[in-house]
Amino acid sequence: MIVYLRLLSESFTFAMNALRNNKLRTFLSLLGVTIGIFSIIAVLTAVDSLDRKIKKDLSSLDKNTIFLIRFSFGPTNIPQWKREQFPNVKFDEYQFLKANLVSAENVCYQFFTKQETIKYESRSVSSLNVVPVSDEFDDIQKLQFKTGRFYNEAESNSGSPLVVLGHDVAQGLFDDYEPIGQNVRLYGQKFTVIGVLKKEGAGMFGDSNDTSIYIPANFLRKMYGDNATFLTPVIIIKPRKGTDIEAVKGELTQKLRNFRGMKTGEIDNFFINVLSGFTDFLDGIIGQMNVVGWIIAGFSLLVGGFGIANIMFVSVKERTNLIGIQKSLGAKNRFILFQFLFEAIILCVIGGIIGMGLVYLISIILTNVLDFEFVLGLGNVILGTGLAVIIGLISGILPAISAAKLDPVEAIRSGM
Numbered sequence: 324m325i326v327y328l329r330l331l332s333e334s335f336t337f338a339m340n341a342l343r344n345n346k347l348r349t350f351l352s353l354l355g356v357t358i359g360i361f362s363i364i365a366v367l368t369a370v371d372s373l374d375r376k377i378k379k380d381l382s383s384l385d386k387n388t389i390f391l392i393r394f395s396f397g398p399t400n401i402p403q404w405k406r407e408q409f410p411n412v413k414f415d416e417y418q419f420l421k422a423n424l425v426s427a428e429n430v431c432y433q434f435f436t437k438q439e440t441i442k443y444e445s446r447s448v449s450s451l452n453v454v455p456v457s458d459e460f461d462d463i464q465k466l467q468f469k470t471g472r473f474y475n476e477a478e479s480n481s482g483s484p485l486v487v488l489g490h491d492v493a494q495g496l497f498d499d500y501e502p503i504g505q506n507v508r509l510y511g512q513k514f515t516v517i518g519v520l521k522k523e524g525a526g527m528f529g530d531s532n533d534t535s536i537y538i539p540a541n542f543l544r545k546m547y548g549d550n551a552t553f554l555t556p557v558i559i560i561k562p563r564k565g566t567d568i569e570a571v572k573g574e575l576t577q578k579l580r581n582f583r584g585m586k587t588g589e590i591d592n593f594f595i596n597v598l599s600g601f602t603d604f605l606d607g608i609i610g611q612m613n614v615v616g617w618i619i620a621g622f623s624l625l626v627g628g629f630g631i632a633n634i635m636f637v638s639v640k641e642r643t644n645l646i647g648i649q650k651s652l653g654a655k656n657r658f659i660l661f662q663f664l665f666e667a668i669i670l671c672v673i674g675g676i677i678g679m680g681l682v683y684l685i686s687i688i689l690t691n692v693l694d695f696e697f698v699l700g701l702g703n704v705i706l707g708t709g710l711a712v713i714i715g716l717i718s719g720i721l722p723a724i725s726a727a728k729l730d731p732v733e734a735i736r737s738g739m
Contacts, residue, residue: 349670352634355627355716357681362623364682364699364707366616370609372697387568388598389575391420391558396596409592412547414540417457417558426571428563431459432540433655435555441492441536442468442508448495452535453509455543463561469493471503471518474539482541483685486514490522493532510546514538539540568597576725624710627674628718635667635722646726647735660727667719668712673712679704 390396393409414432421430433456440449454460458479466473466487472483486507493502493516502516520532543554562571572595579593639646644657679699686697 325662334406340674342604349634352630353674353677355623355630356533356711357627357678359621359623359625359627359714360675360707360711361625361681362619363616363710364679364703365685367613367696367703367706368588368682368686368699370612370616371700371703372695373700374595374609376695384559387562387571389560389562389571390596390598391560391575391579392555392594392596394555395594399594401590402603405590409594409612411549412556412558412593414544414580420558420560420575421459421686423578424560424575426562426566427460427560429459429561431463431559431560432457433557434459434540434543434556436543437553441486441496443496443505446496447736448492448534450534451492452531454535454537455540456537457540462561463559465522466537467521469521470501471516473518473537479539480541482539482543482545484514485517485539486575487518487520487537487588488516489520489531489533489535491531492536500668502569508631509536509538510543512546552600560737572597583701587623612728624714627671628714629681631667631671631715631718632722635663635719636725638666639663639722639726643729644735650729651735655726659729660723663717663723663726667722671715672720674707675707679707 347614393411393414394406395401399406407600417432420427424430433454435455439453441451451607458476460466461473469490471487473487474483478485486509488496488502496502496507497505502519505516507516508514511667512690525530530691543551547554549556558572560575563584575595576591580591583592585592631633649659650656683699686699689695690697
């Protein structure tokens with residue numbers, strides 16, 4: 324064991340000498356490994372950070388949460404011309420399902436709508452996300468409040484002009500003043516602030532509760548009716564715990580088809596989008612991104628491997644005389660083999676450390692600039708180190724074998 328520790332130490336010394344004595348040559352050889360490790364670890368770090376953000380953003384929702392809407396959240400076999408004929412879900416359908424859907428714990432009604440500007444005296448916040456929704460939404464999404472509350476069932480049903488502000492919206496309008504009870508203007512009407520949400524950071528698609536406001540859906544129904552083109556209604560359903568999701572979908576399909584008076588043989592003119600299916604779809608995209616990253620990095624790693632092999636062959640040539648002396652003094656073939664193999668691995672690990680160091684620095688910069696947390700996880704560090712070792716092992720094996728097979732007499736003579 325002591326012999327191999329000394330061998331590792333000497334190999335490290337030789338590798339560092341190669342870096343010092345042949346800076347340009349070694350730098351160019353390591354560049355391929357550095358770029359390769361940087362590429363794959365950068366892609367994996369970005370994808371892992373995105374995956375972590377998605378899971379964090381969806382953690383407040385049950386994965387079995389259902390979105391009933393005329394659109395599909397994922398791929399579908401129904402042609403576009405047919406989908407365009409599907410009707411929007413209606414408020415009376417929401418009321419019917421809320422009263423009759425046995426397998427549902429909560430049912431709420433929401434509009435997807437365009438961004439708006441909210442005003443308070445001389446201040447305004449633009450491009451904010453308006454979420455018109457019924458009162459059950461708070462039970463489904465579990466909103467976190469800094470101060471105040473969500474509107475209740477009576478306020479929701481009557482369409483009272485009440486608003487819950489996201490953290491950044493409240494800061495933009497009121498700074499550090501107490502917003503509860505203040506009147507703001509939206510859609511040309513006065514709204515009373517009844518709640519402010521805790522800060523949560525950017526969402527997975529750039530959206531966030533921090534830049535959102537919540538108002539009763541019935542306020543917009545009273546103001547614009549049910550057929551406004553800029554309002555897309557959706558019914559959100561939270562199944563009871565322990566209920567089979569397929570059973571919920573079956574009951575929902577049957578009741579909605581009956582309510583709409585659909586005939587046997589007609590295809591469903593609505594989509595039941597389950598959140599778990601949406602997350603599976605996102606996981607598929609993330610998996611494809613990982614594959615693309617590996618392909619891109621593979622070419623760089625291949626070039627890097629050739630570069631390391633080249634520098635090791637040159638190193639064997641330069642140290643032929645030394646190899647002959649070592650073998651004449653009793654050094655075994657495996658000693659020479661491991662000496663050059665360790666040197667190749669050490670060079671690759673140095674390149675890998677540089678690549679991962681660049682990923683770490685860029686992650687810090689992007690986290691501060693984009694307000695999105697990029698994290699270089701321990702798993703990716705281990706992976707990057709392991710890849711560097713494997714590249715060093717593969718690219719160094721042939722030069723190491725050629726060095727181990729040298730005849731000591733011929734090796735000494737060639738160096739004289």
